[in-house]
Amino acid sequence: AQSVTQPDIHITVSEGASLELRCNYSYGATPYLFWYVQSPGQGLQLLLKYFSGDTLVQGIKGFEAEFKRSQSSFNLRKPSVHWSDAAEYFCAVVPNNNAGNMLTFGGGTRLMVKP
Amino acid sequence: GAGVSQSPSNKVTEKGKDVELRCDPISGHTALYWYRQSLGQGLEFLIYFQGNSAPDKSGLPSDRFSAERTGGSVSTLTIQRTQQEDSAVYLCASGTTSGYYNEQFFGPGTRLTVL
Numbered sequence A: 001a002q003s004v005t006q007p008d009i010h011i012t013v014s015e016g017a018s019l020e021l022r023c024n025y026s027y028g029a030t031p032y033l034f035w036y037v038q039s040p041g042q043g044l045q046l047l048l049k050y051f052s053g054d055t056l057v058q059g060i061k062g063f064e065a066e067f068k069r070s071q072s073s074f075n076l077r078k079p080s081v082h083w084s085d086a087a088e089y090f091c092a093v094v095p096n097n098n099a100g101n102m103l104t105f106g107g108g109t110r111l112m113v114k115p
Numbered sequence B: 001g002a003g004v005s006q007s008p009s010n011k012v013t014e015k016g017k018d019v020e021l022r023c024d025p026i027s028g029h030t031a032l033y034w035y036r037q038s039l040g041q042g043l044e045f046l047i048y049f050q051g052n053s054a055p056d057k058s059g060l061p062s063d064r065f066s067a068e069r070t071g072g073s074v075s076t077l078t079i080q081r082t083q084q085e086d087s088a089v090y091l092c093a094s095g096t097t098s099g100y101y102n103e104q105f106f107g108p109g110t111r112l113t114v115l
Helices: none
Strands: A003-005 A010-014 A019-021 A024-026 A032-038 A044-050 A056-058 A064-068 A073-078 A087-094 A109-114 B005-007 B010-013 B019-024 B031-038 B042-050 B053-056 B065-069 B075-079 B088-098 B101-106 B110-114
Touching: A003 A087, A010 A019, A019 A109, A024 A073, A032 A064, A032 A073, A044 A056, A044 A064, A044 A073, A044 B101, A073 A087, B005 B088, B010 B019, B019 B088, B019 B110, B031 B075, B031 B101, B042 B065, B042 B075, B075 B088
Parallel strands: A010 A109, B010 B110
Antiparallel strands: A003 A024, A019 A073, A032 A044, A032 A087, A056 A064, A064 A073, A087 A109, B005 B019, B019 B075, B031 B042, B031 B088, B042 B053, B065 B075, B088 B101, B088 B110
8 A cells, every 4th residue: 555654753852963754655656755844833844855866855944855765765864953843744745646746644753852 | 925824723613513614825826735634644635626626535534524615716624513533633735836746835724623
Protein backbone atom coordinates (compact mmCIF):
# COMPACT_ATOMS: atom_id res chain seq x y z
CA ALA A 1 0.00 0.00 0.00
CA GLN A 2 1.12 3.54 -0.69
CA SER A 3 2.21 5.30 2.48
CA VAL A 4 4.38 7.94 4.09
CA THR A 5 6.04 7.07 7.37
CA GLN A 6 7.72 9.24 9.94
CA PRO A 7 9.17 6.75 12.41
CA ASP A 8 9.80 9.23 15.21
CA ILE A 9 6.74 10.67 16.93
CA HIS A 10 8.76 12.84 19.32
CA ILE A 11 12.34 14.08 19.18
CA THR A 12 14.13 16.25 21.74
CA VAL A 13 17.38 17.98 20.92
CA SER A 14 19.47 20.58 22.69
CA GLU A 15 19.65 24.05 21.26
CA GLY A 16 22.64 24.27 18.94
CA ALA A 17 22.70 20.54 18.26
CA SER A 18 22.13 19.05 14.83
CA LEU A 19 18.79 17.59 13.80
CA GLU A 20 17.65 14.85 11.46
CA LEU A 21 13.98 13.94 11.02
CA ARG A 22 13.25 10.78 9.11
CA CYS A 23 10.72 10.20 6.36
CA ASN A 24 10.17 7.06 4.30
CA TYR A 25 7.67 6.55 1.53
CA SER A 26 6.25 3.55 -0.24
CA TYR A 27 5.14 4.31 -3.78
CA GLY A 28 5.69 2.57 -7.09
CA ALA A 29 7.30 5.62 -8.65
CA THR A 30 9.10 8.38 -6.80
CA PRO A 31 6.48 10.92 -5.78
CA TYR A 32 6.96 14.63 -5.30
CA LEU A 33 8.27 15.10 -1.75
CA PHE A 34 7.70 17.89 0.76
CA TRP A 35 8.43 18.93 4.32
CA TYR A 36 6.03 21.19 6.19
CA VAL A 37 6.29 22.74 9.65
CA GLN A 38 3.39 23.55 11.94
CA SER A 39 3.96 25.82 14.91
CA PRO A 40 1.38 25.84 17.72
CA GLY A 41 -1.86 27.41 16.54
CA GLN A 42 -0.48 28.00 13.08
CA GLY A 43 -1.17 26.57 9.68
CA LEU A 44 1.30 24.49 7.74
CA GLN A 45 4.31 26.21 6.22
CA LEU A 46 6.28 24.67 3.39
CA LEU A 47 9.96 24.21 4.27
CA LEU A 48 11.17 22.62 1.05
CA LYS A 49 10.19 20.37 -1.83
CA TYR A 50 11.76 17.86 -4.19
CA PHE A 51 10.54 17.08 -7.68
CA SER A 52 13.63 15.81 -9.46
CA GLY A 53 17.28 16.59 -10.05
CA ASP A 54 19.78 17.41 -7.31
CA THR A 55 19.06 15.11 -4.38
CA LEU A 56 20.06 17.67 -1.74
CA VAL A 57 17.39 20.32 -1.43
CA GLN A 58 17.77 23.59 0.43
CA GLY A 59 14.79 25.13 2.15
CA ILE A 60 13.85 28.02 4.35
CA LYS A 61 14.97 28.60 7.95
CA GLY A 62 18.27 26.80 7.35
CA PHE A 63 16.71 23.40 6.66
CA GLU A 64 17.79 20.95 4.00
CA ALA A 65 16.63 17.50 2.95
CA GLU A 66 18.27 14.67 1.08
CA PHE A 67 16.40 12.36 -1.28
CA LYS A 68 17.75 8.81 -1.34
CA ARG A 69 16.03 6.66 -3.94
CA SER A 70 17.67 3.44 -2.76
CA GLN A 71 16.25 3.94 0.72
CA SER A 72 12.94 5.56 -0.31
CA SER A 73 13.77 8.30 2.14
CA PHE A 74 13.62 12.06 2.30
CA ASN A 75 15.15 13.07 5.62
CA LEU A 76 15.12 16.61 6.91
CA ARG A 77 18.24 18.07 8.50
CA LYS A 78 19.43 21.20 10.20
CA PRO A 79 23.02 21.72 11.40
CA SER A 80 22.17 23.80 14.48
CA VAL A 81 18.72 23.91 16.02
CA HIS A 82 17.25 27.09 17.49
CA TRP A 83 14.63 27.20 20.23
CA SER A 84 12.19 28.66 17.69
CA ASP A 85 12.38 25.43 15.67
CA ALA A 86 10.22 23.66 18.26
CA ALA A 87 7.17 22.62 16.29
CA GLU A 88 5.61 19.67 14.53
CA TYR A 89 7.11 18.59 11.24
CA PHE A 90 5.28 16.75 8.51
CA CYS A 91 6.64 14.91 5.54
CA ALA A 92 4.22 14.79 2.62
CA VAL A 93 4.03 13.38 -0.88
CA VAL A 94 2.11 13.91 -4.07
CA PRO A 95 2.17 10.88 -6.37
CA ASN A 96 3.35 12.07 -9.75
CA ASN A 97 0.24 10.70 -11.44
CA ASN A 98 -2.05 12.68 -9.15
CA ALA A 99 -3.88 15.23 -11.26
CA GLY A 100 -5.20 17.18 -8.31
CA ASN A 101 -1.87 17.32 -6.45
CA MET A 102 -3.47 16.35 -3.15
CA LEU A 103 -0.96 15.91 -0.38
CA THR A 104 -0.62 12.69 1.61
CA PHE A 105 1.01 13.35 4.96
CA GLY A 106 3.09 11.30 7.34
CA GLY A 107 2.06 11.14 10.97
CA GLY A 108 4.31 14.00 12.00
CA THR A 109 7.29 14.39 14.32
CA ARG A 110 7.06 16.74 17.26
CA LEU A 111 10.36 18.47 17.92
CA MET A 112 11.19 19.80 21.34
CA VAL A 113 14.28 21.94 21.91
CA LYS A 114 16.08 21.96 25.25
CA PRO A 115 17.84 25.14 26.29
CA GLY B 1 -0.52 40.13 0.39
CA ALA B 2 -3.21 38.37 2.35
CA GLY B 3 -2.88 34.68 2.94
CA VAL B 4 -5.56 32.04 3.24
CA SER B 5 -8.05 32.90 5.94
CA GLN B 6 -10.51 30.63 7.69
CA SER B 7 -13.44 31.33 9.93
CA PRO B 8 -14.34 30.76 12.63
CA SER B 9 -11.01 29.97 14.25
CA ASN B 10 -12.78 27.91 16.88
CA LYS B 11 -16.20 26.33 16.86
CA VAL B 12 -17.86 24.41 19.66
CA THR B 13 -21.09 22.66 18.84
CA GLU B 14 -23.39 20.05 20.23
CA LYS B 15 -23.69 16.60 18.75
CA GLY B 16 -26.33 16.52 16.05
CA LYS B 17 -26.04 20.18 15.05
CA ASP B 18 -24.91 21.35 11.60
CA VAL B 19 -21.79 23.51 11.19
CA GLU B 20 -20.36 25.57 8.36
CA LEU B 21 -16.67 26.33 8.03
CA ARG B 22 -15.46 29.02 5.69
CA CYS B 23 -12.27 29.40 3.68
CA ASP B 24 -11.12 32.52 1.85
CA PRO B 25 -8.31 31.54 -0.50
CA ILE B 26 -5.53 33.72 -1.81
CA SER B 27 -6.90 35.91 -4.57
CA GLY B 28 -6.39 34.37 -7.99
CA HIS B 29 -5.73 30.83 -6.76
CA THR B 30 -7.82 28.43 -8.79
CA ALA B 31 -7.20 25.32 -6.70
CA LEU B 32 -8.61 24.90 -3.22
CA TYR B 33 -8.21 21.99 -0.82
CA TRP B 34 -9.76 20.96 2.48
CA TYR B 35 -7.83 18.74 4.88
CA ARG B 36 -8.64 17.49 8.37
CA GLN B 37 -6.20 17.09 11.22
CA SER B 38 -7.29 14.85 14.06
CA LEU B 39 -5.53 12.97 16.83
CA GLY B 40 -6.55 9.59 15.60
CA GLN B 41 -6.19 10.03 11.84
CA GLY B 42 -3.46 12.62 11.46
CA LEU B 43 -3.65 14.95 8.46
CA GLU B 44 -5.98 13.71 5.75
CA PHE B 45 -7.29 15.07 2.49
CA LEU B 46 -11.02 15.75 2.23
CA ILE B 47 -11.87 17.49 -1.05
CA TYR B 48 -10.26 19.38 -3.91
CA PHE B 49 -11.73 22.18 -6.04
CA GLN B 50 -10.52 23.44 -9.37
CA GLY B 51 -12.47 26.61 -9.94
CA ASN B 52 -16.01 25.91 -8.75
CA SER B 53 -16.03 22.23 -9.52
CA ALA B 54 -14.83 19.45 -7.26
CA PRO B 55 -13.12 16.78 -9.36
CA ASP B 56 -12.05 14.85 -6.27
CA LYS B 57 -14.29 14.34 -3.24
CA SER B 58 -12.74 11.02 -2.35
CA GLY B 59 -11.60 12.09 1.10
CA LEU B 60 -15.00 13.11 2.46
CA PRO B 61 -15.59 10.61 5.28
CA SER B 62 -19.37 10.37 5.00
CA ASP B 63 -22.38 11.89 3.25
CA ARG B 64 -22.78 14.23 6.22
CA PHE B 65 -19.85 16.18 4.78
CA SER B 66 -20.26 18.47 1.79
CA ALA B 67 -18.47 21.47 0.37
CA GLU B 68 -19.06 24.10 -2.22
CA ARG B 69 -17.11 26.86 -3.80
CA THR B 70 -18.68 29.91 -5.38
CA GLY B 71 -17.23 32.42 -7.80
CA GLY B 72 -14.00 30.49 -7.90
CA SER B 73 -13.19 31.97 -4.53
CA VAL B 74 -14.76 31.35 -1.11
CA SER B 75 -15.44 27.78 -0.07
CA THR B 76 -17.72 26.44 2.64
CA LEU B 77 -17.38 23.03 4.24
CA THR B 78 -20.62 21.86 5.82
CA ILE B 79 -20.93 19.06 8.32
CA GLN B 80 -24.47 17.92 9.04
CA ARG B 81 -25.57 16.16 12.21
CA THR B 82 -22.13 16.48 13.75
CA GLN B 83 -20.67 13.57 15.70
CA GLN B 84 -17.95 13.59 18.33
CA GLU B 85 -15.55 11.94 15.91
CA ASP B 86 -15.83 15.03 13.69
CA SER B 87 -13.84 16.98 16.29
CA ALA B 88 -10.66 18.05 14.54
CA VAL B 89 -8.84 20.98 13.02
CA TYR B 90 -10.08 21.65 9.50
CA LEU B 91 -7.41 23.15 7.27
CA CYS B 92 -7.94 24.88 3.97
CA ALA B 93 -5.25 25.44 1.37
CA SER B 94 -5.30 27.28 -1.91
CA GLY B 95 -3.00 26.53 -4.75
CA THR B 96 -1.34 28.07 -7.74
CA THR B 97 0.49 26.23 -10.45
CA SER B 98 4.26 26.24 -9.93
CA GLY B 99 5.69 24.41 -12.90
CA TYR B 100 3.82 21.13 -12.92
CA TYR B 101 2.57 21.19 -9.39
CA ASN B 102 -0.06 23.21 -7.49
CA GLU B 103 1.89 24.79 -4.67
CA GLN B 104 -0.44 24.87 -1.69
CA PHE B 105 -0.66 27.61 0.92
CA PHE B 106 -2.43 26.73 4.13
CA GLY B 107 -4.74 28.74 6.34
CA PRO B 108 -4.58 28.65 10.15
CA GLY B 109 -7.45 26.18 10.42
CA THR B 110 -10.76 25.95 12.23
CA ARG B 111 -10.76 23.93 15.41
CA LEU B 112 -14.08 22.11 15.69
CA THR B 113 -15.15 20.59 18.98
CA VAL B 114 -18.29 18.49 19.09
CA LEU B 115 -19.64 17.96 22.59
